[in-house]
Amino acid sequence: xxxxNPPRQRNLYDPKGNVPFTLSRSRIEGYLRCPRCFYxxxxxxxxxxxxxGYPINSAIDFxxxxxxxxxxxxxxxxxxxxKYGVDAVPYDHPDLxxxxxxxxxxxxxSYLHLxxxxxxxxxxxxxxxxxxxxxxxxxxxxxxxxxxxxxxxEYKQSYKNQMEIYQWLFRKNDFKVSKTGYFVYAxxxxxxxxxxxxxxxxxxxxxxxGDDKWVEPTIEKIKKCLDSNQIPDYSKDCxxxxxxxxxxxxxxxxxxxxxxx
Numbered sequence: 709x710x711x712x713n714p715p716r717q718r719n720l721y722d723p724k725g726n727v728p729f730t731l732s733r734s735r736i737e738g739y740l741r742c743p744r745c746f747y748x749x750x751x752x753x754x755x756x757x758x759x760x761g762y763p764i765n766s767a768i769d770f771x772x773x774x775x776x777x778x779x780x781x782x783x784x785x786x787x788x789x790x791k792y793g794v795d796a797v798p799y800d801h802p803d804l805x806x807x808x809x810x811x812x813x814x815x816x817x818s819y820l821h822l823x824x825x826x827x828x829x830x831x832x833x834x835x836x837x838x839x840x841x842x843x844x845x846x847x848x849x850x851x852x853x854x855x856x857x858x859x860x861x862e863y864k865q866s867y868k869n870q871m872e873i874y875q876w877l878f879r880k881n882d883f884k885v886s887k888t889g890y891f892v893y894a895x896x897x898x899x900x901x902x903x904x905x906x907x908x909x910x911x912x913x914x915x916x917x918g919d920d921k922w923v924e925p926t927i928e929k930i931k932k933c934l935d936s937n938q939i940p941d942y943s944k945d946c947x948x949x950x951x952x953x954x955x956x957x958x959x960x961x962x963x964x965x966x967x968x969x
Contacts, residue, residue, distance in 0.1 A: 721750045721934045728820055731930065733830035733873045737866055739930050742946035746930075747939055756948055768850040768894050768909075769833060773808065776834055789836075792913040794890065796836040796844055807832050819880040821924070824931035830874050834892075842886040845874045845918075852896035859891070859916060867891065868916055876920035889916050 721729050731750075739746040748754040779786055780798040789796065801807075807817045809831040816831035834846035847870065851857070859867060871889040878885045893912040900908060933940065942949040 720753050723935045723937075726825075728825050728827045729934075730818075730827045730829055731927075733828070733870060736828070736873060736926065736930065737869055739933065740866075740869065740926070742943040742949060743933055743940040744943055745946060745948050747933055747936075751934060752939075762850075765850040769848050772848050772892060772894070773810075773834065788892070788911050788913060794836070794844075794913060796838045799835040799837040799843060801835070804835065807835065817874075817877050817881060819877050821927055824927055826927060826931060828873070828877060828927065830870075830877050832874050835878075836890070838886065842884050843878060844886050845871055845878065845889040846892060847871060847874075847889070848892045848894070850894045850896070852898065854898060857893050857895060857912060857914065859914060868918070871916055872918040872920045873923055875918045876923040879920070887918050889918050890914070891916065 735746065735750065738749065745756055749756070776786060776798045780800045783797050783800070785794070785797050803817075805811065806813075806815055809816050814831075816829050818827055818829040820827045832845060833848040836844040836846055838844065847867070849867070858864070871891075875885050875887070875889060891914045893914060894909045895912065897908045897910060942953060
């Protein structure tokens with residue numbers, strides 16, 4: 709069964725269009741990884757092949773939301789928040805189900821960036837509020853490692869970007885947002901001698917001091933990229949670009965050989 713879809717004909721960016729163009733947080737991250745792949749997707753409709761879903765991670769997200777929701781109405785902190793000295797409680801707001809996309813409508817929180825006419829969207833996992841009325845953006849992460857969990861790994865930069873875009877979105881929607889966001893990590897243990905159909909997790913909170921100054925300049929760069937009629941160059945660090953270059957090279961050789969391709 710193939711999961712790849714042919715180039716789309718709808719929901720593409722039109723440089724001459726006047727309707728705000730929606731750009732999700734994940735698409736912004738895609739641009740940061742590779743402007744060429746981003747352009748092929750948003751302008752030409754050729755998206756990267758999809759990766760498999762992570763149903764266990766999704767289940768953990770769902771269960772953590774339920775767990776923190778039990779304390780939301782009462783305004784009490786979670787024991788994990790007490791353990792890590794987080795002076796806040798789960799935020800009780802009528803729009804939280806929309807921000808988290810609990811209904812699966814892919815709405816989340818959004819902001820129309822008027823200078824570019826791009827509507828930026830994102831879906832948070834949780835929001836906590838401090839006694840001072842500041843919001844802390846919260847993201848749930850699931851993993852299984854025996855190494856110390858750190859945000860300093862190279863690939864964790866995307867996690868920081870994610871957090872900072874969410875912080876920017878909430879500030880643009882007139883919320884008082886703390887620069888400190890939190891990652892709630894569920895780390896599946898590999899030490900038990902027996903499985904017995906039960907995964908045991910070590911829970912941890914890691915803070916991140918966000919800086920969203922890069923977000924708006926990046927949105928402006930994305931606008932210029934989308935308006936251009938020239939496909940960006942191959943990115944040297946993009947695996948998809950490397951694959952296409954190598955494949956094109958060998959396909960060219962094959963057509964000149966006697967292989968009959």
